[in-house]
Amino acid sequence: MKMKTEKLTVFAPATIANLSCGFDVLGLALDGIGDILHLELTPEPGVSITRVTGADIPLETDRNVAGIAGMAFLEAATGYSGGVRIEIEKRIAPGSGIGSSAASSAGTVWGLNQLLGEPFGLPDLVGFAMKGEALASGAAHADNVAPALYGGITLVRSSHPLDIARVHCPEALHACILHPQIELKTSDARKVLRTSIPLSKGIRQWGNVGGLVTGLFTEDFGLISRSLEDCIIEPVRSLLIPGFDTLREAALAAGALGFGISGSGPSVYALTHGADTAEAVSRALGKAYDAIDIPYTLHHGPVNRRGIYSINPNT
């Protein structure tokens, strides 16, 4: 296996899974917010996580999503007998609902792939990163790792077998995130879901998924806006997020195309047409949450269109 370099630093973006109607299938990558991973090949086999800053996360390989994803990669990379040393700057708060574990898992396998001369394609990398996701959320989902790796907007048509497609992402599409500083674990957020749904709501949901995908391909922002609706998961899960309805009202009043829960929460997201509206919506979300006695962080920016990338490829 050809080694391009022995060290690499990568930026792995935060992601919004679901996009309201597309529960468990749609996802979008964010620009300007993500984890930074420093990787260095080692002669010793295995994954060694030497340092994590920004979050209180175990360094043990088998208790760290990056460790598990990295091990899955190395086991498949039969031409390479060495290992990797990783330092992680967690800039995405764990448990925030914007793909914190996915960014570290995906960043690790993407970085390793670069260091070893790209032996694997993106679908393979998604598969390795999903092993990390299984540790984080109790299920091997691809709806955060797929957009992190592919960039833009992705559709996971099927997880088993894995079938991922890129959905066109209009350049004007921007995203806002408000992260209320409360704890809400993915595994807990899944527990509140009912295991069966009315057929009529299912029809409404897949009509919206079809509408959202059509709107994205045709850059019809009206259709995108009308399709950003979740009649199944959100009515239950939003009860776990203080101030959800107030935030929605504020986002829509400020011109958001749509508003909903990012992944399994507690972060909420809004999509907008253009940067100015994103800024206005972000301000409106902050103002609405100032009235509620919960600390929060805000982010807004364009969609990340290239996925994970190397920050200093030549060092």
Next chain:
Amino acid sequence: MKMKTEKLTVFAPATIANLSCGFDVLGLALDGIGDILHLELTPEPGVSITRVTGADIPLETDRNVAGIAGMAFLEAATGYSGGVRIEIEKRIAPGSGIGSSAASSAGTVWGLNQLLGEPFGLPDLVGFAMKGEALASGAAHADNVAPALYGGITLVRSSHPLDIARVHCPEALHACILHPQIELKTSDARKVLRTSIPLSKGIRQWGNVGGLVTGLFTEDFGLISRSLEDCIIEPVRSLLIPGFDTLREAALAAGALGFGISGSGPSVYALTHGADTAEAVSRALGKAYDAIDIPYTLHHGPVNRRGIYSINPNT
């Protein structure tokens, strides 16, 4: 209101509703198979159906889908005080599952709109034609009338309020229909459906809807093929169609992208990449059904891309 002409003959295409995963939301118009309607404006108000050939259908306005759709149009066309006389050549067998009632409803309102100088847009015409559909199937669905009027492939994101979008249709897409000559009413076919579904199957279905729409826009026939799956309705409804599994095997073995129930059946459909495969699939379907003691008709051809059209606009 400007009258372009007083007489018009229109071709109104047969349609495939659902397209497997897109139950109640997706639809496709067929080329080369449809009803022929002769319309003539009359000074007397109302809709008078003077003749129906090819099927045993009531002539009374309020018991005929074309009559009801035509009345809905005339009630809304406030600038016109006359009526219309209609002769219908039914070339789509009623109850066949390829939008027989929708073709007559949609053809009537489209023809009236032409005769009166196009006072209404396509969404309005869909609304009028849906009134006819309510008589035929017990519910005002747009999943046949929308593709009949728009042509190509349509998505009905929502029926109430009506929200219709065009989905890109690759030129190479062809369709096959086998109509087993058994009676299966839409209202009966709806009765076998369960009113609730497992969430896991819902996710699979909207993943497939997203995949099918993405595959159509990107002309990715592999993705189209993988997405043409219905894990919710077909397993129940296909039991009402003798030989369904045999037909599926034959279609897929002959190279079909996918196979399923057209609308609520009993017709089944296959989609193919190209005309040659459509012919081969059609032959294979016929051969498979020859072994079953039920008469059938076969059709194959490209997708109708222009919707309803006038056959002799100047007479």
